[in-house]
Amino acid sequence: MELTTQNSPLTDEQARQLNELLKGLEGHQVDWLSGYLAGWRASQVGQPAAAGSAPAASTEGPSLTVLYGSQTGNAEGVAEMLGEQAKARGIKANVVDMADYKPRQLKNESFVAILASTHGEGDPPDSAIDFHEFLHGRKAPGLKGVQYGVLALGDTSYEHFCQTGKDFDARFAELGATPLTDRVDCDVDYDDAAEAWVESMLAAIEEQAGASQAAATAAAASGPAAKSKYDRRNPFPAPVLENLVLNGRGSNKETRHIELSLEDSGLTYRPGDAVGVYPQNNPRLVASIIENLGLDPEESVGLGETSATLAQALQHYREITVLTRPLMEQWAGHSGDAELQKLVEDHAALTEWMRGRDLLDLIEAWPIAGLGADTLTAMLRKLPPRLYSIASSQAAVEEEVHMTIAAVRYESNGREREGVASTWLSDRLEEDETVPVYIDPNKNFKLPDDDDAPIIMIGPGTGVAPFRAFVQEREERGARGRNWLFFGEQHFHTDFLYQSEWLNWRRQGLIEHISVAFSRDQEEKIYVQNRIRDNATEIWSWLQDGAYIYVCGDADAMAPDVNEALIDVVAHEGNRNRDEATEYLRDLAREKRYQRDVY
Structure with missing residues (x-):
């Protein structure tokens, strides 16, 4: 903040001189100067520096x-x-x-x-x-x-x-x-x-x-106290209010809209933040693991300062669907199997073998006779929370939080697999149950402070979730900035997530453009990056008007493809070579005008 006669007791000349001095100082020099001035002031008035002022340099x-x-x-x-x-x-x-x-x-x-x-x-x-x-x-x-x-x-x-x-x-x-x-x-x-x-x-x-x-x-x-007692270490048991399938009949996808109550939690969030969910493993997989090891599901096992039955530990507290290198190394040590030890020592081969496999695969491939329940749980890391981009604005839904979740189901290595949290929330969660949650703030993915700034939102599939929150928030604020949504999925008739809401916002004039890409509705697959290139001229015009670009979704394929499309837009419309276009996007990112929430 620049000093003026309005925000300080200085004269115009004093403010100008001090502003010029401060511009040339590094952080450590400012720290030293604040201590020096406090000490100098104390020596002038013959008493200790005033409360709240910086201590003298010698006592800092x-x-x-x-x-x-x-x-x-x-x-x-x-x-x-x-x-x-x-x-x-x-x-x-x-x-x-x-x-x-x-x-x-x-x-x-x-x-x-x-x-x-x-x-x-x-x-x-x-x-x-x-x-x-x-x-x-x-x-x-x-x-x-x-x-x-x-x-x-x-x-x-x-x-x-x-x-x-x-x-x-x-x-x-x-x-x-x-x-x-x-x-x-x-x-x-x-x-x-x-x-x-x-x-x-x-x-x-x-x-x-x-x-x-x-x-x-x-x-x-001393710092300020926390506003809510609920956090990552102490999640809030949020009651389920609604659990709906967003896809139409005949879709290859199962995408859920889930609403949770935050009433009496004290938890607050803003658009762009995520909600952390502590899930449960599938009890069928837990039972198969225990049966293959010949263990008693009711046997008590230690979990740090607490204990639980083996079945409870594997369902609620331990990771059993993802294999890690430390687990493989410990398993090899307990098994004494030469083949497994050789695999563990081959970095590339081990990485390839672990892909798509879980603890049951490991047990079936290299069983360990007499493995104790406590030894098993000690080898497994804690079941981590899953983060989901929040699909609501608290200004619009108050003491609720909404999520958009795709149920993950696939076949790998001859067995059907499923996502831990997504299938728990989709298949086994009743409406009268609670979900342990906390808020995970994201300062690197947020709406511009300027409500007049235009924004371009690129979110295929469940990546559209935070943009529902963005538009709800802008509606509540009465923001006048233009909004443009890019959305993609497989089929228009079954997979246009939140279609009625987007179309209603467009009719109201809150959303200026909706550019959609439904990849399976025609012979040639069309994705959001194709629509970005199709709209290159107008996107460039929006960027010249100060637009912010937001991308949310898959980090492996979508985000790099979208980035390439944006480079093409800047290169063609801005008459730049590839390196210059890439640097232009980097500059946008530095200015917080190109933000990504990819995973």
């Missing part, structure tokens, strides 16, 4: 910069927790999205925390791409004197587990930085490991900077 606590790169919000959530706990311990903490950080400042930092998720097959999340590229490029500064820690978030079912965090850790060391604590690589069940890493980081900073100095400003730095 250590300063920590927390940088996060997050695709779904998990890394951001841990980063904010680290920042809050640091402040409570008298450590100045600045929590910054990597997309908003100027990486040339790194060389001036004292303590740095890097929290990064890994997206897709070892790639950094969208918000961390520029920071990752800069740090691995020739312009990266030397970091001697910088002390750092890395928390990597990932999924052991992917081949390149936590690769982005590993990249940052290795590169910081190459540039001369000193690790404060060992890097921690977190699986989908990351809470305990993340909390231990946060404690290790803060303890190391206090040791380096001096515990007494760190405690000096603890009371003044």
Whole structure:
């Protein structure tokens, strides 16, 4: 914010001079200056600095910069927790999205925390791409004197587990930085490991900077209390209000619209956020696993500080549908099977074998005689929550949250398979039951603050969910910005999700364009990327008018194909070569005008 005579007690000339000075200062210089001015003021009036002013430089606590790169919000959530706990311990903490950080400042930092998720097959999340590229490029500064820690978030079912965090850790060391604590690589069940890493980081900073100095400003730095007692560690049991099939008769798809009550939860959300759901495994699969191992389903097993029957543990608390490398390695050790051990040692072959298989496949392929129930549950990771883009605006539905979920069913390796959460919600959830949920905020996928800004929403299939929330929100706000929806599915008559709502909004003038692509309604398959190219001239015109582009849905095929189509639009309509068009999109992303929620 620029200083003026209206927002400060300064004269025009004083405000101008101070604005010019502040423009040229780095973050650590501003911190020093604030302490110096507080001390100078105290010396002038002959008394301690006023309450709420910054402490003098000589008594200032250590300063920590927390940088996060997050695709779904998990890394951001841990980063904010680290920042809050640091402040409570008298450590100045600045929590910054990597997309908003100027990486040339790194060389001036004292303590740095890097929290990064890994997206897709070892790639950094969208918000961390520029920071990752800069740090691995020739312009990266030397970091001697910088002390750092890395928390990597990932999924052991992917081949390149936590690769982005590993990249940052290795590169910081190459540039001369000193690790404060060992890097921690977190699986989908990351809470305990993340909390231990946060404690290790803060303890190391206090040791380096001096515990007494760190405690000096603890009371003044305490963070605000949470608004709701319900979160990822303590989900809210949300009653089911409605569970409807959106597809018409004869569709190859089964897409559900599910409405849950948040009454008395205190949970709030905004368009673009996700709802986390703790699901249940299919009891038939649980029974097959227990039967194949010859175990007693009622046997009690330990689950950390609690216990449950084996059947309850496998249905509610342990992952049994996805195989991971750590599980395979432990299984090989218990089985002593030479063939399995050879497979585990072959990275590519193991990855290929695990694809599409579950715990029952592993048991049938390499049974372990006498495997105990406690040993089994100890080898399995916790059943992680599933995240779904919220399909409603709280301004419109108040104490409800809506989801759009496709039931996943497929055949693999000679057996029928199903998605854990999607089939639980579709097949086995009664309307009088509750669903354990929490809100997962997504600051990287949100409506523009400017209600007059045009938006282009690209969401095939269930990717349309957040755009239902976007349009509901804009309707409630009375926003005047133009709205354009791109939607795709298999068939117009059976798969046009929320068709009546979209058409009603178009009749009202709230939506200006609806561009649809139904791939199986004609001999040649047509997808949303084809419609993007068909509308290149007008899309370019909207971009020139300041439009924001949003993409939601499949990360493996749809998102790259849409990105290619947008590059083609910019190249052709903007008279740019491919590299220039790619950089144009990158610039839009940096300006938060090209946002993606892909999975």
